[in-house]
Structure formats: structure tokens, C-alpha cells
Amino acid sequence: MSLDPCLGVESQLQPYLDRQLTPGEVSMIEQHLGTCAYCRERYHFEAKLRDTVKTVCCGDPVPEGLVERVRLHCRGQGAA
Numbered sequence: 001m002s003l004d005p006c007l008g009v010e011s012q013l014q015p016y017l018d019r020q021l022t023p024g025e026v027s028m029i030e031q032h033l034g035t036c037a038y039c040r041e042r043y044h045f046e047a048k049l050r051d052t053v054k055t056v057c058c059g060d061p062v063p064e065g066l067v068e069r070v071r072l073h074c075r076g077q078g079a080a
């Protein structure tokens with residue numbers, strides 16, 4: 001496999017934050033986050049995003065598509 005490991009980690013960030021991964025997958029991701037600044041940033045961004053959404057929604061179920069909208073919004077303001 002010559003796939004960019006970052007792609008694999010990025011695609012698993014959501015289940016990782018949802019604590020849906022196996023211990024093996026978790027340790028693989030944490031290992032990568034420890035060595036890759038890019039993925040670490042992505043992780044912190046996603047974690048903060050979830051925090052923000054949770055706070056705004058006061059524990060109510062997050063409306064479908066809200067996280068995605070906030071993510072796009074934040075991305076639009078960040079580096080192009």
C-alpha cells in the first residue's frame with residue numbers, strides 16, 4: 001500500500017472522535033497524530049468543532065448537516 005497515511009487517518013477522525021474505533025485503530029491514529037503536525041491540526045480542529053457545536057446546541061441532537069456547514073464555513077476563513 002502506497003497510500004498516504006494521512007488520508008487514512010483523516011477518514012477515521014470522525015469515528016475516532018466518536019470512540020467507535022478498535023483499540024488497535026485508536027493506537028494507530030494516536031501514533032500518527034504524534035508524528036504528523038498536519039493530522040494533529042485536523043484532529044484539534046475537528047475536536048474543537050464538536051465542542052463548539054455541542055455548546056451551541058446545548059446537548060440537543062445536532063441537526064443533520066450542521067457540522068458539515070460549520071466545517072465548510074471555518075475552512076472558508078482559514079488558509080485557502
Ligand SMILES: [Zn+2]
Pocket residue numbers: 005006009032036037038039040
Ligand atoms: Zn498525517
